[in-house]
Amino acid sequence: MSYPFSEIEERWQRYWQENGTFRTDVHDTSRPKCFVLDMFPYPSGDGLHVGHPEGYTATDIVARYRRHCGYNVLHPMGWDAFGLPAEQYAMKTNVHPSVTTERNIGNFRRQLRSLGFSYDWDREVNTTDPSYYRWTQWIFLTLYNAWYDTRVQKARAIDTLVQEFATSGCAALGTPANYEGPEWGFDAAAWNAMSALDQQQVLTNFRLVFEHEIPVNWCEGLGSVLANEEVDEWVKKGYSVERRPMRQWMMRITAYSERLLAGLETLNWPASTVDMQRNWIGKSEGAEITFVSEAGISLSVFTTRPDTLFGVTFMTLAPEHAAVDELATPGQRAAVDQYRRQTSFKSERDRQADTEKTGVWTGSYAINPASGERVPVWIGDYVLAGYGTGAVMGVPAHDERDFAFAETFGLPVLPVIAPDPASPEYQGVLAGGQCYTDAGTMINSGAFDGMHSEEAKWKIVESLGAAARRTVKYKQRDWLFSRQRYWGEPIPIVKYDSGLVMPLEMSELPLVLPEMAEFKPSGSTESPLALATEWLNVEHPVYGHGRRETNTMPQWAGSCWYYLRFLDPANTETVVTHDLERHWLPVDLYIGGAEHGVLHLLYARFWHKALFDLGYLSTDEPFRRLVHQGLILGEDSQKMSKSRGNSVNPDAVVAEYGADAMRLFEMFMGPLEMTKPWSTKGVEGLRRFLNRVWRMVVGDEEAEVAALVTDRAMTLDEERMLHTTIQKVTEDIEALRFNTAISALMVFVNEFINVAEKPRAAMEAFVRLLSPFAPHIAEELWSRLGHGGGVANQPWPEFDPGKITVDEVEIVLQVNSRIKAKTVVPAGTEANELERLALEHDSVRYLIAGKTVRKVIAVKDKLVNVIAS
């Protein structure tokens, strides 16, 4: 029969809540701290799926274990609740997203509680709560009011820049990349004479948050911009998506590219995630080389292969490149315009999906600064406007893409790097019929001929003087931070009719979302907030009439910093108190899905570093140790989905098998990081294990526990069993190997269940070992063993290495590396003694009779291998 899990689980959940068992006193610094964090969920209408509790159980085990070990543990939970589903539901039904959100959160909270997670629910945060997003907006403005000073490689308050301009002009600063505004090079007097609007425009080039016009995926039918990854989905549904330049709020994450890259070295993260972030940032070292057109227009290209410069046979510019208008000759103008129009209708994704090369000639030529050769200037959509300079030098002999382009349009191929003459591609490359991208020996390159290409690379750059300079580029782009949506944090900015753009004062936060009757798209390129007339329009005593920013923040915003707020969730004075962040950060263990490996984790690192620079935080990385839980598949080993009908509802599992069995099964399935299929039979097996645990301590009948558990001393074997289990479980939890920890607990039970009188010390230690995994039954057993006060705060059992020693060990006897016999010897018998025993052993003697012993390998406590022939 089954132990009464539903009654027990409910009782102890109530006990923990009523006694505040897991309430954390964050000001208690007398004990070592441990911050154990889950990626908080988006509370969808579907409720939890079995994937959520996997990571949550893992962190809960660690949190409970650390408490047993005497740590002050912070283990919080909250809701990442802004997002599209609630808004779409609102569009259909006019039910306010906050209503849906609240309902869903209620359901999630109930489900999480039912699994017995030891969260400090007093710290719960909700990204859609104005008291929370007040601080999201505060961070937005703090970054808005900051700039990145490359001279000291850190963010500083924008005031310091204004100060610098006002006293010494811009002389000490380099021209910002893609600078837009009044002519650069102003002195203090010129700055002070500038209009407020001009000053504003200059500062926009520096702020960590800025508005910028960039091409976006605009979907007319939805009345919104789509992220690149959303485009396919909506096109399939029959919507059309076009590329359209729009003014968007951006965050200057690229200022941090180098530091985001460098910081990766210091983290205890999965190597795959570190790689993904590294690739995403995409640092490449190369040179910017200036070509000049015959009409005198400068065309700068970025290349990582300056060694191939003599092999340039054409140039290709992105269709959007600013110089295209000037370069297009009258004869080619029509074709150029036509091609540019055509590409503007393609989404970035389509453009990249098409591997067929397209393009047109502008009619112009440019001069190769190294060889003086004249090369035609083309435009082609394989060149991206947003990377490097938006222009490439075409070297078909040594670049696959250029080769394909040259083939399509019949452009010449000029090899300048020869592979090893012995290699099979040598002839083809020299004949210009094959592309060769590796290093080799320089040819057709004037003074550089005969040099190794790696050596020539930077020598060529040097030789060009002002026409070339070494530089580093990053693939990473700035972060597009606007969404044309209602259900997100309002951006706390007002645009006045004069053109002035003014942030709200910090004291005016939170800027609360207006109540609205309808949630339909606005009909323009603005969010539905454009229809909230009263909220929208602002009258200012000095600036006059203004309109609020109607874009809202992306869903990533709230999740960028929630780990900070958990430290100090109710603080109305500051985002987080210094003492608390200094004591509690960084997060010691962060568990969540690998799908957040780049975006969330990169954005959060960025904000953290910026707040660190500005003096609000004391660490420059937020998450010390990161682990991704693996995907849980359906019973059919397919991805769980409603349409497949293979999804599993945690509520049903808890009702039928209990939370403890569910927790144990989720951890027992296999290694945490691995993908693995669900198995209902497997859950049953874990419940069976708990039944056995119950029977081991409490017995079958409602008899006295005392009859079963006595104060007798343990035998040596029992002590060995107990301490082996303590050691295994402890080591496995530390290494997050929960599956093998559980199997050690099973071995213990298999050993003790049939012992007539159970030694109390062993049972009590076992219950404490079990409690992180199956806390409800552990509490119940602890109390039945005669203890009040709960097991959750009991000290972890101590491991005594002296108790696991053995007197005798079994030695394997091999002849010619095959196992032929076994023998028992005293533990620690020396190798030479083992060798002697082996050679005297009957089976061994029989097998080597008549042969010569060539070699004997003896390993203490393990084996003897006799090699004979």
Add this chain to the structure above:
RNA sequence: GCCCGGAUGGCGAAAUGGCAGACGCAUCAGACUUAAAAUCUGAAGCUGCGUAAGCAGCGUGCGGGUUCAAGUCCCGCUCCGGGUACCA
């Protein structure tokens, strides 16, 4: 294409270079039961030989290598999963 990760019984899996398959699921046999379920006890990698205890051989995706000894280390592949993709 590129970057990760994986491949071990019927299934999920375990194994500091030293007895492959711990633990669990499913299976089979036995006990309890009028019976079933539950529970308990036990068996079991595969193949061949043997009435049997047992004996022999083969076994960790494939092919090589290092080693007294390889699931584990090295070289070369295959398949599966995830991410990413004209980034100059």
